[in-house]
Amino acid sequence: MPFHRGYQLADDLCQAAKHARREEMNKKSDVDTGGWLDWHVGAARPGETVEEVRRRQYRAGTGDLTMRPYPLAELDDRKQSWRWLDEDLLGPAIAGGADGTFRGSRRERDVGGQSVFVPNAWSGSRGRVKLLGSLLASGPQEIARQLAAWNTLSEPISLPGALPGGGYLGAATPLRDAIELMDLHVRLEPDPRTTTGAAAPHHSATASQDTPRGTSHMENSP
8 A cells, every 4th residue: 555545544534533522522512522533444546535535445334334433531422432442342451361352351260170261252262253254244133143153062152351242232233343453452551651550551552554454554643
């Protein structure tokens, strides 16, 4: 992707994040909603805007296959923030221990009877995650049917992030957002200089690179 095209795409993402922030502030009588985050993974056609890419790649009938942009922190009327996507969908959970995220783990007993952590139903089966991603455009009913089929063959499995069985929240799903970031998202260690008695917030990053699949960008709108 030419540099000027990548720059334009990044600028579009910033504008999309700022627009979402303004819309949310308008609903809250100008109460500040903090920073918002938007990104794109994959190729884009020459001259295509972020809005056009999403209409082409992230629409299925009346459903949206993305919930981007995300507020950095949970809002009163929107739990689905970047922190939620990072901790509750992608994982592993910040607190450690067993969890049902896409990159989480579960406990089981080894041959010696010791409790050990092993990959959970999602992190232990990349094929299952890929199949889930391929079903998103078919709608919540198809996702619920596939979950029911998995549950008849193995231990109980549910969607991460306390999502309903169909994977959609209203007319949109965050699952594709998480699945696209599984191999790109890197959780960074907190800066020890910011730790003052309380636990410092963790930080995240994604790759920004040209690959055969295109260019990924992550933009933060303050």
